[in-house]
Amino acid sequence: MLELKQITKIIGDKTILRNVSLSLRRGESLAVIGPNGAGKSTFFKCTVGLLQPTSGEIILDQEIIKKNSPLLKKKIGFLGHESFLYNTLSPVENLRFYGKLYKVKNIEEKSQRLLKEVGLHYFKDIPIRSFSRGMMQRLAIARVLLPEPELLFLDEPHTGLDQEAVKVLNSIIKEKQTDGTGILLISHDFEQVLNLCKRVVVLDKGKIVAETEVVDNMNLQTLKAWYEKAVTKG
Numbered sequence: 372m373l374e375l376k377q378i379t380k381i382i383g384d385k386t387i388l389r390n391v392s393l394s395l396r397r398g399e400s401l402a403v404i405g406p407n408g409a410g411k412s413t414f415f416k417c418t419v420g421l422l423q424p425t426s427g428e429i430i431l432d433q434e435i436i437k438k439n440s441p442l443l444k445k446k447i448g449f450l451g452h453e454s455f456l457y458n459t460l461s462p463v464e465n466l467r468f469y470g471k472l473y474k475v476k477n478i479e480e481k482s483q484r485l486l487k488e489v490g491l492h493y494f495k496d497i498p499i500r501s502f503s504r505g506m507m508q509r510l511a512i513a514r515v516l517l518p519e520p521e522l523l524f525l526d527e528p529h530t531g532l533d534q535e536a537v538k539v540l541n542s543i544i545k546e547k548q549t550d551g552t553g554i555l556l557i558s559h560d561f562e563q564v565l566n567l568c569k570r571v572v573v574l575d576k577g578k579i580v581a582e583t584e585v586v587d588n589m590n591l592q593t594l595k596a597w598y599e600k601a602v603t604k605g
């Protein structure tokens with residue numbers, strides 16, 4: 372289980388996150404939504420170990436986590452705004468590279484299976500420089516899944532994707548949920564939030580201002596109305 376306790380991040384003289392506390396269990400799916408500039412990406416970077424919080428604690432399976440901690444690398448798969456893929460390499464070569472970096476066993480077999488799963492099997496040996504955004508994102512997802520993370524953190528993963536790529540991405544996220552993987556989704560897309568998550572928090576001006584369970588009768592309209600109210604209050 373991941374627990375964030377009173378995370379504050381100050382950069383220069385700007386307080387970007389203020390005492391953010393949250394927890395995420397395996398098999399849970401949590402969305403973080405909020406206006407532009409609310410601090411969502413900074414929150415994401417702190418939780419995946421790319422940024423060190425100014426104060427507060429990140430606890431993963433009872434262990435306090437610091438920036439670049441090996442435990443974070445092992446257990447959390449994250450997909451941020453950068454794909455961390457190499458343009459001159461093919462999908463297979465990219466996965467082989469990351470597989471070695473993360474000491475994955477049976478890299479070749481797992482890579483083939485994942486490339487089929489994300490629909491890139493026919494393009495597996497072509498350098499990715501000519502790939503579309505959707506294809507890149509499919510490969511980025513395969514890269515994240517290769518070490519079989521226990522928690523999957525996704526920052527705006529649907530942005531710029533075509534419908535087919537959205538379908539592939541969502542079916543993978545749902546499959547991982549049923550396998551017990553914890554999902555944290557940062558998104559502007561309320562439809563995807565409703566479709567994929569069971570719990571939603573609103574981050575506004577660096578603070579969590581509201582939280583709700585996604586109940587069965589919640590639709591796009593009720594979610595939006597709840598969000599607007601939370602942001603106006605916050």
Ligand SMILES: Nc1ncnc2c1ncn2[C@@H]1O[C@H](COP(=O)(O)OP(=O)(O)OP(=O)(O)O)[C@@H](O)[C@H]1O
Nearest residue numbers: 382383385387405406407408409410411412413414
């Ligand atoms: N390295 C930095 N130095 C100074 N200010 C920063 C830095 N990173 C982020 N900020 C500021 O912190 C605030 C929150 O940024 P962040 O990118 O986390 O927000 P966000 O909610 O992800 O926004 P968006 O939805 O537009 O991506 C913004 O005002 C941003 O300009």
